[in-house]
Amino acid sequence: MVKKEGLFEVEKWLKREGEPLPKGKKRKKDYRDRKTELYVLDILTLETLYKFSKRGIIKALGGPVSRGKEAVIFHAIGAEEEELAIKMYKISTSNFHVMLDYIIGDPRFENIKRDRRSIVFAWARKEYKNLKRAFDAGVCVPEPIAYDKNVLIMEFIGKEEVAAPRLKDIPVEVLELDFDLEELFWRIISEIKTLYNRGRLVHADLSEFNILMKGYEDVDVSANKIEPVLIDMGQSLLLEHPNADAFLKRDVKNIVVFFNKLGLTCSEAEVMKIIKG
Ligand SMILES: Nc1ncnc2c1ncn2[C@@H]1O[C@H](COP(=O)(O)OP(=O)(O)OP(=O)(O)O)[C@@H](O)[C@H]1O
Ligand SMILES: [Mg+2]
Numbered sequence: 018m019v020k021k022e023g024l025f026e027v028e029k030w031l032k033r034e035g036e037p038l039p040k041g042k043k044r045k046k047d048y049r050d051r052k053t054e055l056y057v058l059d060i061l062t063l064e065t066l067y068k069f070s071k072r073g074i075i076k077a078l079g080g081p082v083s084r085g086k087e088a089v090i091f092h093a094i095g096a097e098e099e100e101l102a103i104k105m106y107k108i109s110t111s112n113f114h115v116m117l118d119y120i121i122g123d124p125r126f127e128n129i130k131r132d133r134r135s136i137v138f139a140w141a142r143k144e145y146k147n148l149k150r151a152f153d154a155g156v157c158v159p160e161p162i163a164y165d166k167n168v169l170i171m172e173f174i175g176k177e178e179v180a181a182p183r184l185k186d187i188p189v190e191v192l193e194l195d196f197d198l199e200e201l202f203w204r205i206i207s208e209i210k211t212l213y214n215r216g217r218l219v220h221a222d223l224s225e226f227n228i229l230m231k232g233y234e235d236v237d238v239s240a241n242k243i244e245p246v247l248i249d250m251g252q253s254l255l256l257e258h259p260n261a262d263a264f265l266k267r268d269v270k271n272i273v274v275f276f277n278k279l280g281l282t283c284s285e286a287e288v289m290k291i292i293k294g
Pocket of ligand 1: 082083084085086087088090102104159171172173174175180181183226227248249250
């Protein structure tokens with residue numbers, strides 16, 4: 018499936034770095050530099066990917082799915098030919114100070130060093146742990162597979178290298194015509210409730226931007242079979258966190274506002290009661 022950008026390239030990239038050049042000779046830039054520059058994959062990230070390939074977790078690396086401020090996401094193929102998403106956090110993330118604040122407040126991450134690298138590594142580990150907790154509680158999230166340093170590997174939500182669209186990406190007309198909006202709304206609320214009651218977690222960055230509509234890209238799947246999948250759980254926090262309640266309210270508000278704009282008339286207070294009940 019993924020032919021052009023197989024993992025052999027990761028190997029070549031690394032080899033290139035390791036080979037000393039004759040004195041006075043400058044290495045010529047080639048297509049690999051353009052790619053690493055374009056996707057901000059540093060040598061450390063490539064080495065981590067290479068380790069995953071050695072462990073048999075990734076068979077081939079595909080193309081980029083998304084380029085955010087704090088992370089890039091790539092498509093990949095796993096040992097069983099399954100599709101994977103690889104989230105690689107940038108060490109140079111501008112979000113470093115926010116990450117630091119969240120990690121300091123989390124009892125699972127005491128004794129973490131405060132330098133940039135350690136915090137970004139802890140963040141990838143935190144997202145893995147949050148996804149695992151949510152997944153084990155039965156919440157619809159990508160199944161986390163592995164993490165190491167700044168790299169997180171999880172189930173790919175989508176098909177044949179095309180990621181499922183975010184709730185935000187679905188045209189309003191399609192949402193209004195093809196979906197039972199009331200039902201979709203309560204399904205999302207029920208995921209938040211399961212995350213809260215069984216996972217003991219609050220997502221803390223939930224909105225139409227962090228919900229993927231699994232099955233939407235598949236023409237054979239009817240609208241009522243499309244599943245909302247919650248993603249991007251790096252910042253999610255345990256209920257014991259002093260801000261958990263405020264973040265839950267904000268998550269609920271984002272979802273309520275989104276659906277009320279489409280014609281529903283839900284109240285945040287009522288939804289909060291149902292989640293906590
Ligand atoms: N498991 C996945 N399967 C398929 N696509 C994914 C997966 N995880 C993330 N993506 C894609 O990558 C995008 C960004 O992922 P995510 O929200 O986790 O990262 P982010 O750091 O918030 O990036 P951004 O700043 O772009 O929002 C998602 O909107 C989605 O399109
Ligand atoms: Mg996001």
